[in-house]
Amino acid sequence: MLSERMLKALNEQLNRELYSAYLYFAMGAYFDDLNLEGFASWMKAQAEEELGHALRFYNYIYDRNGRVELKAIEQPPKEWESPLAAFEAAYKHEQFISKCINELATLAEEEKDYSTRAFLEWFINEQVEEEASVKKIVDKLKFTKDNPQVLFMLDQELGQRAPQLPNLLLQGG
């Protein structure tokens, strides 16, 4: 059984994961608008991953006999100054999410809720990967210095990470 505090905090994180998906879909739309399809594809795949994170929280809350409470999802920005600015914003967002996950883990320890603490272990490790993958792209974008040719090559590279969800839906899941 989850404590009131723990349940509230888990529901807040569920909302943040949904916002993360929303943010990355917004970034995907920004890149689609620039005809940078590879960047857009990468962002849409990232958004899908965030939906998966949200679902992990959703399922965990129910497994612990809690009640999921869906709150309004904040509207994400629509425009960024440049591809680099968008990825820098994504990196900052992932750092914020890592901080939130760490705070959840601290709360679970305070509450002596060892099941939730164990559940959060996956997210603690996942955030290391999340931050590293975005930071790598930030560094590459800094290297391009707005050179269109290099940007095009990076777009090709990022396009290799194709979103999975539409395929899954077409195949009936």
Ligand code: FEO
């Ligand atoms: Fe679910 Fe990218 O943090």
